[in-house]
Amino acid sequence: MNCMQTRELIGPQLDGELDLMASLELKRHVECCLACAQVQERLQAVRSAVTASAPYYQAPEQFGDQIRAALRREIPHAPAPRRPWRTFLRPLAVAAAVLLVAGLALDMALHSYRSSSHTLAREVVAAHVRSLMADHLLDVRSSNQHTVKPWFNGKIDFAPEVRDLADAGFPLEGGRLDYLDGHAVAALVYRHNLHVINCFVWPARDAEPAVASGAQGYTLVRFTDRGLTWCIISDAAPATLEEFTRALHANAATTVPAKTPN
């Protein structure tokens, strides 16, 4: 089950509408997908807040009869309405239609956001797999950041920061050019034990919140930093990628940018 399918099932799950198999699948996904777990938590919180604090009023049983009687007094010559419920339901129907339209608009906005971010996630997974399969992991093979960084000069119009993170357990292997979301991107390659970590870097369009998610057995971490979007993918455990991201940030923050020979 992928993130999009999961998100669609979180609401029904909270309303107790899922069958056992679907709930189990959803549970399995949420356990290893931080992003979906957060969505589930937020919905659960909203649901609890509404249940706990929204006022409920029970109409007395004879309330309907009283209103019908009052209406007959108001319009004595009108024939008794054959379907009195229509009168009561019309304002409700209008309200429901308004809610439906608002809901659809929100849903469409969320959907287009989700599908664009899912398309990107799919592309990132494909690029990662391609790099491992086609013997095209590295265009420049070096653990020296002063070799890898200048290699990108003239090939892309931005300069990704390159750091060897061997001290933190993530030696730099090199880099290559790749293609994502319609433009050339820098791919920095690190290794952690047997796991390859691909870092795709490209100029950010907008500042994006950091997200971690799972897709097809891979963990993805995405964030923007000083105008560049970083998308990190590996089949290493989510905790390992978190550690890697921390090492990346720690090095970027404390190291003075190295002068590279041009």
Ligand SMILES: [Zn+2]
């Ligand atoms: Zn997910």
